[in-house]
Amino acid sequence: MGRVATVNQIIPFSCVDGPGSRLVIFLQGCNFNCKNCHNPYTIDMCDNCGDCVATCPVGALSLIIEQEKPKVVWDSELCTQCDTCLATCPRQSSPKTRQYTVPQMLELIRKQVHFINGITVSGGEATLQLPFIIELFKAIKTSTDLAHLSCMIDSNGYVSEGGWQQVMPYLDGAMIDLKSWQQHTHRYITGRDNHRVFSSLKLLAAEGKLYEIRLLYIPKISDIDSEVNAIAGYLNQLPASVRVKLNAFQHHGVTGEARQWDTCSEEQMLELAARLAERGVGNLVLPNVYL
Ligand code: SF4
Numbered sequence: 001m002g003r004v005a006t007v008n009q010i011i012p013f014s015c016v017d018g019p020g021s022r023l024v025i026f027l028q029g030c031n032f033n034c035k036n037c038h039n040p041y042t043i044d045m046c047d048n049c050g051d052c053v054a055t056c057p058v059g060a061l062s063l064i065i066e067q068e069k070p071k072v073v074w075d076s077e078l079c080t081q082c083d084t085c086l087a088t089c090p091r092q093s094s095p096k097t098r099q100y101t102v103p104q105m106l107e108l109i110r111k112q113v114h115f116i117n118g119i120t121v122s123g124g125e126a127t128l129q130l131p132f133i134i135e136l137f138k139a140i141k142t143s144t145d146l147a148h149l150s151c152m153i154d155s156n157g158y159v160s161e162g163g164w165q166q167v168m169p170y171l172d173g174a175m176i177d178l179k180s181w182q183q184h185t186h187r188y189i190t191g192r193d194n195h196r197v198f199s200s201l202k203l204l205a206a207e208g209k210l211y212e213i214r215l216l217y218i219p220k221i222s223d224i225d226s227e228v229n230a231i232a233g234y235l236n237q238l239p240a241s242v243r244v245k246l247n248a249f250q251h252h253g254v255t256g257e258a259r260q261w262d263t264c265s266e267e268q269m270l271e272l273a274a275r276l277a278e279r280g281v282g283n284l285v286l287p288n289v290y291l
């Protein structure tokens with residue numbers, strides 16, 4: 001029996017999740033609990049409690065018994081994407097996930113193969129389902145009609161070195177989030193420290209597989225601006241090819257206390273970018289929109 005992934009969403013074309021045009025697979029489940037999360041319903045796995053079923057206004061959800069256990073079934077044909085179920089769920093989860101085997105995912109990729117340069121696995125946190133990713137990437141790299149596709153991971157960087165080493169032979173690149181510089185700030189925002197994030201960045205850079213580091217700017221909350229000298233020094237010792245993407249905090253999709261936080265304006269972002277550039281940081285990528 002091959003690996004099965006729990007998938008929240010698949011986007012057939014994206015131009016912002018790695019180089020070129022990419023099919024992006026968003027896996028369900030995350031090991032961070034970021035206060036600023038824009039998709040908090042991707043954090044946990046559904047436990048089939050059934051609480052959301054009765055709230056669906058069009059009857060797209062039902063509770064069945066499968067192998068003597070309750071199971072929520074989602075009818076995508078009936079669903080109007082009103083997201084009432086997401087607002088109802090007490091677990092930061094979604095009933096709108098699907099299970100995919102590797103052959104099913106390959107079939108889907110083959111339908112798009114003439115229009116994409118590669119695939120990116122994102123989340124949630126992609127690496128929580130690493131055995132599936134390894135099997136999928138391996139199958140792509142060993143299929144004559146798919147081997148030209150680049151295989152990338154978008155991650156919070158919390159996976160162990162051993163995990164990266166397992167996927168490394170099939171991995172073309174990774175995009176890693178650095179949500180804050182100081183441990184206590186990172187822990188406040190995400191619920192975890194950033195030791196492993198730095199280890200992942202170091203390993204991927206050494207292997208030539210760090211495509212992009214993403215810095216999150218939340219005014220007065222993240223420490224990207226107050227630690228600009230230390231961060232610039234760190235970025236300057238990474239390979240020059242690594243893209244430094246600056247993300248501006250916005251309220252879209254955010255719940256809880258982070259809705260009270262100030263958002264990051266274009267002016268603030270440009271000022272931060274200028275301060276990094278003054279300190280020798282190149283390859284900066286700024287947001288296109290501030291919504
Ligand atoms: S998003 Fe779909 S499944 Fe969820 S409540 Fe709305 S119609 Fe029902």
Ligand code: SF4
Nearest residue numbers: 046050052089094095
């Ligand atoms: S999505 Fe949430 S509310 Fe619905 S069955 Fe799963 S855990 Fe329960």
